[in-house]
Each structure stands twice: as structure tokens, then as C-alpha cells.
Amino acid sequence: MKQTDNLREKLLQLWVILLPLLITQLAMFSMTFFDIMMTGKYSAHHLAGVAVGSSLWVPVSTGLSGILLAITPIVAHLIGAKKKQDVPFSVVQGIYAGAAMAVVIIIIGTIILRPILDSMHLENDVRHVATNYxxxxxxxxxxxFIYNVLRSFIDALGKTRVTMVITLSSLPINFVLNYIFIFGKLGLPALGGIGAGIASAITYWLITLIAIWVIHTKRPFMDFGLFNTLHRIHLRKWKEIFALGLPIGLSIFIETSIFSAVTLFMSEFGTKVIAAHQAALNFSSLLYMVPLSISMALTILIGFEAGAGRHKDARSYSMLGIIGGVSLSLVMGLLLFIFRGEVAQLYSDDIDVVKLTSQFLLFAVFFQLSDAVQAPIQGALRGYKDVNITFIMALISFWVIGLPFGFILTKFTELGPYGYWLGLITGLAVGAVTLSFRLRYVQNKNQGYKGQQREDLS
Known part of the structure; x- marks a missing residue:
């Protein structure tokens, strides 16, 4: 990354950082997308099983991975402040923390998985697929989890194209493995949704090994000597990572878990409704990769500028990110409205599931506008290391307003399962508005920016 002097240079640098991030996010998401789409072609019961399994796994994985996103602003601030020598220690401690978190979640999951699934009103086949997935x-x-730390380190240096290449190289492998394990090729049994889980696990190992090799052998990463020193576990550094990362992870968990909660509530409406809901949610999540990538780019760029004390430049990046997100969202929403029937057919050959999915996608159109504002602002606030208030706002928006409102609409109106989606849209909209005020407050509070503003006026 480099310092920029005008709006044109900032727009160019934002694009250079953003495009590889977007491609990387789309590639990472494609693994889940292939899981859902290919499993849906296998059978509706397996699609429902993967839907239930994903509803439990996604909020946990994204929430805990979100904690590790703290490495991005930490490294970006160090680079901006020209403290390159402190970067390896922070990253290695992030790897230790990530591995420890992974072990803990495996142990807890082993204990509570079956009781949770047994408590749900699922058909036996659906429960079997969800468990083994x-x-x-x-x-x-x-x-x-280790890859998330390594990726945060690479991205914080502005080398987002590297993570793009790593992820893209694993996509064909994931697709082929899905095809083999789901449909039973090369003499292996057809495992359906369970095979999708196996394929994803193998792919996670591959991208992590590739990332380690790149960091150890390629510049500028090898110049940091990340693996040259065996650092001891340093709990004080873990405290810094968790102090910044926990609010980030909890905010992500709150947002993703509400979607998962809705999926679980959908079980009362039957297998086809679960399958259609998951298909529509999967595609709307695919579109969400655009504002999410903008959010990640803003965290990197604003962290770099804030670390160097250039707060006016950080504010300019915020404006560019939000305007770009809204513009792209309007285009995507229009295309989704026009082609929602064709999109629904990608997920299932069952006529009833296709019809239900198409109706759910109508609500997904409105998701895009709120996401286009909310996600970039969250990324900007993370760049400023302002994360605690964001967590509280997310909690209120989704769990105090969004979910209860959706429950009321579902139970006391004729909207049925669509009521939950309207509740989610309401939560997203409230979050977008409150975060907008928070970002403005943080920027105005920043004395560095006020000082530069006065200089410009004089």
C-alpha cells in the first residue's frame, strides 16, 4: 500500500485492494454454494440436512473467525506506523489463538451436537445428514482458523491478490471433490450432503498449506520471517487480539446466527420450505460478498491511514466505499428481481421448491440495500479499531428488533415463513441507520481530522 494524494488515486487503490478481495470471497463462498447447489441436485432431504447443519456451523465459524480478523487492523496499524519488526510476533500469536479456539470448538461440538439436533423436529434422514455433515x-x-489468520496478515499488507490466487487455485479441487463424494464417483459410495462436508474439510487443509508455503518462500512475506522464530505463547498479546477481535466476532456471530435461528424456526413448515429458504438465503449470501469485500477493503485502508495519522484520507475512503456499495447493490437487486425464477432453478428440480425459492428471493432484493450501507460502515469502524459499540448495535438491531418482529409477523399475520424474512430486513435497516450515525460520530470525534479540516479552510 502507499499514501494517496487525491480522490482519483484513492479510488484506484481501493479498487486494487477490493477486486482481489471480492474474487477471494466469492471463491470461498463458492465452496458453500457448491455444497448447497450440488446437494440440492442430489435430493431435497439432503439439501435440508445441509441447511440445518450450515445453520449451526456458519454462525460459529464466522463468529470465531471474526475474532481473528483483529489481525488485519493490528498489522495495518503497525505497517502504517512503520513498526514492521512487531508484525511477526502478532501474527504468530494469532495463529496460536486460532488453533486453540478450533480445538475448543471441536470439543464443545462433540458434546452438544447430538442433543441439539435431537431437540429439533427433523425427519430422521435430515437429522442423519446434518449430523454427519x-x-x-x-x-x-x-x-x-489458521488460514484466516494468515489471510489477514497477507491482506493487511495490501497483497489481496495473493489470497485471491490461493483461493482460486483450490476451487476446482473443491468442485471435483464435491462431485466425487456427493454423487459417488471413482468407485466411492454416494454420500450426498455428507460428502460435501468431507470435500470442504479437505479443501481447508489445502489452502492453509498453500498459504504457509507462499508466506515462507515469496516476497514481501518472507522478509518478515514469520516462521523463522518459534515464539512462545504470550497471553498478553492474546488479550490484545481478543479485546479487539471479540466484539468483531460477536457482531458477526449475532448477524449470522439470526439467519441460522430463522432456518431452525423454519423446521415447523416442512422440508420443502427449509430447502427453499436455504437456497434463497444461500444466493442472497452470495450477493452479500460484494459489500462484505468492500468492508474488508475499508478495514485495511482505513487502518493503514489511521495508523499513520492521516484521518482525512481515512474519511475519504469511507465515503468512497459506502457510495460504491450502494451503487452496486442497486444493480444487483434489479438483476435478482428480474431473474429470480432462473436463480431458483439452479438449486432444485422440485417444482414446489423452485416456486418457494423464487418467492423468498423477492425479499432478498431488499436485503441488498441495507447490506450495502451496513457492511462498509462496519469495515470502516474496524479500521478505526472502534468495535464495541458496533457489537451492541448489532445485538439490538437483530435480536431485539429484527427477530421478534419477524416472529410476530409469522405467527399473527398471513405471511407465514415470509414474516421471518421481513423481520430480518427490518433488523438490517435499523443496523444500517444506527451504524451510519456511529461512523459520523467517530470521524467527528477524531481530533486529527478536525485539525486537518481547519487547515484546509484556512
Whole structure:
């Protein structure tokens, strides 16, 4: 990364950071996308099983992985402040913390998984698929968390194209493994949704090993000597990582878990509704990769500028990110509205599931606008290391307002399962508005920015 002097240079640098991030996010998401889509072609029961399994796994994995995103602003601030020598120690401690978190979640999951699934009103086939899908994924949790740390380090240096290449190289492998394990090729039995979990776990190991090799052998990463010194576990550094990362992870967990909670509530409406809901949610999540990537780019760029004390430049990046996110969201929402029927057919050959999915996708159109504002602002606030208030706002928006409102609409109106989606949209909208005020407050509070503003006026 480099310092920029005008709006044109900032827009160019934002694009250079953003595009590889977007491609990387799309590639990472494609693993889940292939799981859902290919399992849906196998059978509706297996699709429902993967849907239930994902509803339990995604909030846990994204929430805990979100804690490790603290490495991005930590490293970005160190680079901006020209403290390169402190970077390896921070990253290695992040790896230790990630591995420890992975082990803990495996142990807890082993204990509570079956009781949770047994408490749900699921058909036997659906429960069987969900259980074994999650057990298969468990073998890839440790490398996945380590990869998130390594990726945060690479991205914080502005080398987002590297993580893009790593992830893209694993996509064809994941697709082929899905095809083999789901449909039973090369003499192996057809495992359906369970095979999708196995394929994803293997892929997580591959991308982690590739990332380690790149960091150890390629510049500029090898110049940091990340693996040259065996650092001891340093709990004080863990405290710094968790102090910054926990609010980030909890905010992500709150947002993703509410979608998972809705999926679990959908079980009362039957297998086809679960399958259609999950298909629509999966595709809307695919579109969410755009504002999410903008969010990640803003964390990197604003962290770099804030670390160097250039707060006016950080504010400019915030503006560019939000405007870009809203513009792209309007285009994507329009295309989704027009082609929602064709999108639904990608997920299932069952006529009823296709029809239900198409109706759910109508609500997904409105997701895009709120996400386009909320996600970039969250990324900007993380760049400023302002994360605690964001967590509280997310908690209120989704769990105090969004979910209860959706429950009321579902139970006391004729909207049925669509009521939950309207509640989610309401939660997203409230979050977007409150975060907008928070970002403005943080920027105005920053004395460095006020000082630069006065200089510009004089």
C-alpha cells in the first residue's frame, strides 16, 4: 500500500485492494454454494440436512473467525506506523489463538451436537445428514482458523491478490471433490450432503498449506520471517487480539446466527420450505460478498491511514466505499428481481421448491440495500479499531428488533415463513441507520481530522 494524494488515486487503490478481495470471497463462498447447489441436485432431504447443519456451523465459524480478523487492523496499524519488526510476533500469536479456539470448538461440538439436533423436529434422514455433515467439517476447523489468520496478515499488507490466487487455485479441487463424494464417483459410495462436508474439510487443509508455503518462500512475506522464530505463547498479546477481535466476532456471530435461528424456526413448515429458504438465503449470501469485500477493503485502508495519522484520507475512503456499495447493490437487486425464477432453478428440480425459492428471493432484493450501507460502515469502524459499540448495535438491531418482529409477523399475520424474512430486513435497516450515525460520530470525534479540516479552510 502507499499514501494517496487525491480522490482519483484513492479510488484506484481501493479498487486494487477490493477486486482481489471480492474474487477471494466469492471463491470461498463458492465452496458453500457448491455444497448447497450440488446437494440440492442430489435430493431435497439432503439439501435440508445441509441447511440445518450450515445453520449451526456458519454462525460459529464466522463468529470465531471474526475474532481473528483483529489481525488485519493490528498489522495495518503497525505497517502504517512503520513498526514492521512487531508484525511477526502478532501474527504468530494469532495463529496460536486460532488453533486453540478450533480445538475448543471441536470439543464443545462433540458434546452438544447430538442433543441439539435431537431437540429439533427433523425427519430422521435430515437429522442423519446434518449430523454427519458437521462431523465431516470438523476435520477442517483447525486449518480453516489458521488460514484466516494468515489471510489477514497477507491482506493487511495490501497483497489481496495473493489470497485471491490461493483461493482460486483450490476451487476446482473443491468442485471435483464435491462431485466425487456427493454423487459417488471413482468407485466411492454416494454420500450426498455428507460428502460435501468431507470435500470442504479437505479443501481447508489445502489452502492453509498453500498459504504457509507462499508466506515462507515469496516476497514481501518472507522478509518478515514469520516462521523463522518459534515464539512462545504470550497471553498478553492474546488479550490484545481478543479485546479487539471479540466484539468483531460477536457482531458477526449475532448477524449470522439470526439467519441460522430463522432456518431452525423454519423446521415447523416442512422440508420443502427449509430447502427453499436455504437456497434463497444461500444466493442472497452470495450477493452479500460484494459489500462484505468492500468492508474488508475499508478495514485495511482505513487502518493503514489511521495508523499513520492521516484521518482525512481515512474519511475519504469511507465515503468512497459506502457510495460504491450502494451503487452496486442497486444493480444487483434489479438483476435478482428480474431473474429470480432462473436463480431458483439452479438449486432444485422440485417444482414446489423452485416456486418457494423464487418467492423468498423477492425479499432478498431488499436485503441488498441495507447490506450495502451496513457492511462498509462496519469495515470502516474496524479500521478505526472502534468495535464495541458496533457489537451492541448489532445485538439490538437483530435480536431485539429484527427477530421478534419477524416472529410476530409469522405467527399473527398471513405471511407465514415470509414474516421471518421481513423481520430480518427490518433488523438490517435499523443496523444500517444506527451504524451510519456511529461512523459520523467517530470521524467527528477524531481530533486529527478536525485539525486537518481547519487547515484546509484556512
Amino acid at each position: 458437521l462431523l465431516s467439517l470438523a476435520f477442517g476447523i483447525v486449518p480453516l
